[in-house]
Structures are given as C-alpha cells and as structure tokens.
Amino acid sequence: MPGAKPGDATNTEDRSCTYEGSVLVDSYPPQPHGEGRIDWDNGVHYIGEWNNGKFHGQGKKIYTNGGGYEGSWFKGLRQGKGSALYGGKWGHDRWEGNFVDDKEEGEGVMYFMDGTQVPHVYEKGELAGEPPCNFEYEKSVFFRRLNRGTEDETIQNLLEQFGPLDYCYIARDKDGNSTRIGRAKFKSVGASSDEELERNEWILVARQRAVDNAKAAVEGLDKMEVEGSEIRVGLARKADMKEYLRYGDY
Known part of the structure; x- marks a missing residue:
C-alpha cells in the first residue's frame, strides 16, 4: 500500500x-x-x-x-x-x-x-x-567523521578504555543510516579511596573523575584511524537552541 x-x-x-x-x-x-x-x-x-x-x-x-x-x-x-x-x-x-x-x-x-x-x-x-544536551555536558564527548559502517559498539569499546559510560551512540537518520557523528557521556563513579568522604564531597570527586575521563578520551582518540576513517573527538560544549535544533549532538 x-x-x-x-x-x-x-x-x-x-x-x-x-x-x-x-x-x-x-x-x-x-x-x-x-x-x-x-x-x-x-x-x-x-x-x-x-x-x-x-x-x-x-x-x-x-x-x-x-x-x-x-x-x-x-x-x-x-x-x-x-x-x-x-x-x-x-x-x-x-x-x-x-x-x-x-x-x-x-x-x-x-x-x-x-x-x-x-x-x-x-x-x-x-x-x-535551555537545550537538554547541555545537561552535564562537561562529562561528554562529541565524535565525528566516522566511517558510515562503524557501529556504536566500536566507538563504545574505544571510549571505555578511559572510563565507564552512561551512554554512547552514533546519530542516525530516520532510515537508520549513520550520519557519521555521535555523542557519549562518562559516568560519575566512586573509588575505594572515596569511602571516607561525605556524600557531597563524594559526588564532586566522582563528577570530576568523569570530566577527567572525557578529557583523556579526547587526547587519546582524536585523529585516530578507525575502520579506514580518521575520526575527530572533542569535548562537548554548551549549545544554543539554534545549534541544538539543527544538529542535536552537541
């Protein structure tokens, strides 16, 4: 029909x-x-x-x-x-x-x-x-110039070398085709050395650890060749509404 x-x-x-x-x-x-x-x-x-x-x-x-x-x-x-x-x-x-x-x-x-x-x-x-992608953007990275055949799991595995993730995805159009860009956010996690901290202190330390993991991922992965493409990885930043409505992935 x-x-x-x-x-x-x-x-x-x-x-x-x-x-x-x-x-x-x-x-x-x-x-x-x-x-x-x-x-x-x-x-x-x-x-x-x-x-x-x-x-x-x-x-x-x-x-x-x-x-x-x-x-x-x-x-x-x-x-x-x-x-x-x-x-x-x-x-x-x-x-x-x-x-x-x-x-x-x-x-x-x-x-x-x-x-x-x-x-x-x-x-x-x-x-x-405020665009919702600005929520905890400091813990996030934005990646682009992917091979069209690269899957979420490939990028996720690369990023998880630097720390655990809340999410990782490659943006796709309505037909499911890769747009060659994506976003990931690192998870705030504690360590055994944090056990004696007060809750508020623990939250701040865990958050900073996620921010540091994002920075390390950019340093380690930017311009790396992945499945035939030299990918670009950068820290996510605040976006205005015009950018968000156009791209969505900042």
Whole structure:
C-alpha cells in the first residue's frame, strides 16, 4: 500500500506494507478500523487503534533507529498525552507531555538514558529554554567523521578504555543510516579511596573523575584511524537552541 501521509494505513511511508487486524468491511479497499498492526518494508511499524484507515486512539509508531511515538492519536496526528521516543539519541530516552496538531506542546519531562529526569517545555514542536544536551555536558564527548559502517559498539569499546559510560551512540537518520557523528557521556563513579568522604564531597570527586575521563578520551582518540576513517573527538560544549535544533549532538 504505497503513499505519503504519516497517519494513513494506505498512504504511509511511500512503501509497501502488510497489515494484520480488524478492518472496515464497508469500504473499498477495506480500511484498518479498530485494533491492528502495520509493518512497512523499511522496518517501521505501528501497533494500536485505527479509525477509517487512520491512527486514532492509543497506539505506538516505531522507526528503525528506535525512535518514534507512543500515546494518543487523532485522525492520524499525535494529539493529547504521549511520549516522543528518541531511542538514545542525544542521550535521551523520551519526552513525556502533551501533543497538539502532531507537535509537542507545553510542559513535560525529558527522561535521559541514565535515568535522569529534567523538565522541558515545547512550543509548537520546538524546545523552549535551555537545550537538554547541555545537561552535564562537561562529562561528554562529541565524535565525528566516522566511517558510515562503524557501529556504536566500536566507538563504545574505544571510549571505555578511559572510563565507564552512561551512554554512547552514533546519530542516525530516520532510515537508520549513520550520519557519521555521535555523542557519549562518562559516568560519575566512586573509588575505594572515596569511602571516607561525605556524600557531597563524594559526588564532586566522582563528577570530576568523569570530566577527567572525557578529557583523556579526547587526547587519546582524536585523529585516530578507525575502520579506514580518521575520526575527530572533542569535548562537548554548551549549545544554543539554534545549534541544538539543527544538529542535536552537541
């Protein structure tokens, strides 16, 4: 069933697909109606409720990179309470909040892969205020110029020589293709020598250890050849909203 509209079973993704579930038998061709699942040949799928061929009610649409949306739909558009799913991109797991006309709107909570929860406000689908990638950016590194075939695990193994990670990912487009850039954050960890420290002191020492690990990784890995490409590794820095919305990986 080829086509273009993102919320329509017969016109989605411009690709062929298969559907299993209930249909509206009075229509021709029969339209998904009720509960059902659709799978496109590029790996994208939707599971949930339908009305006359459109996502309507509660449902989940997932892309090949793990991102997507889960929550309330209205006539093919994200509407009401839901979660924007990031699949680890930018170190985020999901944003939970309200959606209006297919866009994030208002106050919500950003959940990071390490379990951290930070309030974030959207205005018509764009973040307002401080970019979430600035959260503990001092412990993070940004890498680029990767071979397109390089996987997350390869970079993760290189970085873990310098210390444990909260996350490591290579950014990918909606079809799952590498964009040759990525981001990783080092974990704040204690050592046996920290046992007699007060909690506040322990937190500061563990945080500084993660910052130092990030600096060491840059010194050790920048301009290293990995799978045929000379990669660049640098310390993450604060980004303004324009940069964040364009690149996402600072």
